[in-house]
Amino acid sequence: MVPMAKLPETLASTIKQVHGEKGERWLAGFGELLRYCERRWGLTLLPSDYPLSFNYVAPALLPNGQAAVLKLRVPEDPELPMETEALRRFTGLGGARLLDAEPARGILLLERLEPGRTLKSVRDDEEAARITARLLLSLRLPAPSPGEFAFPTSEMWSLGLQRLRARNGGETGPLPERLVAEAEIRFAELHRTLEEPLLLHGDLHHDNILSSGGEWKAIDPKGIIGEAAYGTVPFLLNNLPEDLTASIALIRRRIEIFSEEMGLNPRRIAEWTFCHRVLSAAWFLEDGAGDLESAIRLAEGLHAIL
Structure with missing residues (x-):
């Protein structure tokens, strides 16, 4: 033991x-x-x-x-x-x-899962993105009814921005007001126009994709209801270079690949990615963990390409 x-x-x-x-x-x-x-x-x-x-x-x-x-x-x-x-x-x-x-x-x-190498072992980022896209398609499941099992929804997750304001008297604390306000507006529009709701892994990035024989499998799902484009976001925001310009360029190329492989609207992917980066910054404050400064900097860069 x-x-x-x-x-x-x-x-x-x-x-x-x-x-x-x-x-x-x-x-x-x-x-x-x-x-x-x-x-x-x-x-x-x-x-x-x-x-x-x-x-x-x-x-x-x-x-x-x-x-x-x-x-x-x-x-x-x-x-x-x-x-x-x-x-x-x-x-x-x-x-x-x-x-x-x-x-x-x-x-x-x-x-x-054996040998259990993470997707980080794949040095070619485009290949890693295509592996992830194929896995997302394999994991594609219709959302269960709330009476069957009550998974949280992407809309429920987005309420983290409301909690941020509630903790700060209606303000946004150390997060830039304009970024939070823009994320709130875009979250609302994305949910108003939500595409087919699916059961998403919710945290499918390089460290949660492991080699198993001759294939790749997912571990550590969070389980959330949302559209397919939102399911790409954890990978898009993971394993990025330190340089902001290089990070944004890499994210844009990854979005192109997911759009090609999964038939998704690249603009919706970009909007979900921006909104989630702002939301994750709010979660960092809520949990007292995470690199807040880097999250804000990346959110600024993502906002610039919308």
Whole structure:
């Protein structure tokens, strides 16, 4: 068993910051939770070099020798039900297979993708964009009815800008007013003219696309209802050069590729990307994490190409 002492302090600190007392309780019971998983599935937990940011993830072996991944989250995390259900729905469509789950304990047991290289290993950015476009098409699912399962919607996500104003007496705090106002206007118009609502992965970028045999599969879905163009945004905003001009040029080329491969309106992709960059800056303030200055700078650059 991997002892509690091996939990990175950065992960423990993040869990305390994000989840407060619930996170403290989860950390206190972490050792027993691991022992439960070993008993429940007969797991052999293996040493891990996985990067850990918000959740505990470790490779494991099942009694039959099958390679698996154990993922543990604070069970009160509001994103856990969405991830679990999205994993179930994307299994067989290009998502990592969910082997078992106990959401009440925050436990997910997944197939281990091997060799498990991330999409960052593909040096040709255009090839990486085309791989992502094909995976997005493979994961394409109609939105379930709210009565079937209540995934959040892109419109619900956009309310983060309202919360920003609520925290700042109607103002926008350290975010430029004109950027926030423009994002609010464009979000409203995009949602007024929303194209076919789909179940989107919600976080499909280079680090969440892994090699599996001769194909690529998605991990760590957030599960959100939105149009196909919005599903491209996490990739568009990920793995960018430091230089702003180079970043904008790369994003524009990626948009062209997604438009070609998926038959999407490039202007809508660009608008969703700008709006989401502003929204993510608001989330950085809400969560007390993230590079706010870089987010604002990129939002300015994206606004200039609309």
